[in-house]
Amino acid sequence: MRLTYLPLIVVLGMLLSACHSGPVAVKADTSPAEIVQRAQEASDKNRYNQALEYYEIILERFPDDIDMVCTAEYEIAFIHYKQRKYDLAREEFNALLERYDSPDEVLLPPQYKRLAAIVLERMAEKDK
Numbered sequence: 001m002r003l004t005y006l007p008l009i010v011v012l013g014m015l016l017s018a019c020h021s022g023p024v025a026v027k028a029d030t031s032p033a034e035i036v037q038r039a040q041e042a043s044d045k046n047r048y049n050q051a052l053e054y055y056e057i058i059l060e061r062f063p064d065d066i067d068m069v070c071t072a073e074y075e076i077a078f079i080h081y082k083q084r085k086y087d088l089a090r091e092e093f094n095a096l097l098e099r100y101d102s103p104d105e106v107l108l109p110p111q112y113k114r115l116a117a118i119v120l121e122r123m124a125e126k127d128k
Helices: 002-019 032-044 046-060 066-082 086-099 103-107 110-127
Strands: none
Touching: 002 066, 032 046, 032 066, 066 086, 066 110, 086 110
């Protein structure tokens, strides 16, 4: 009887190992645009944890590139929104919007301010 479960266990193990991917590997000379592209591709395939890793790499490697930082922060919040982690997403969107409450707002990419506000509005409507 134990042998009848063996094929099932083997198939289950193969499926689980195929679904798991290790940490993303990004060469040191990879451009931020290429990393964002990889993150978008992962997100498009619903590989949200992988996409989050790519965006975290952006934040770690390019902290002075404010366009890339805003991109990564917005996308991280949006992934959490898609994962229905609404409290976390709300915090992240609000933190992003706080960046725009400064004289340096003119240096920031304007699209993320508007997009974050739209998602927060949708979340507020769902809360009603």
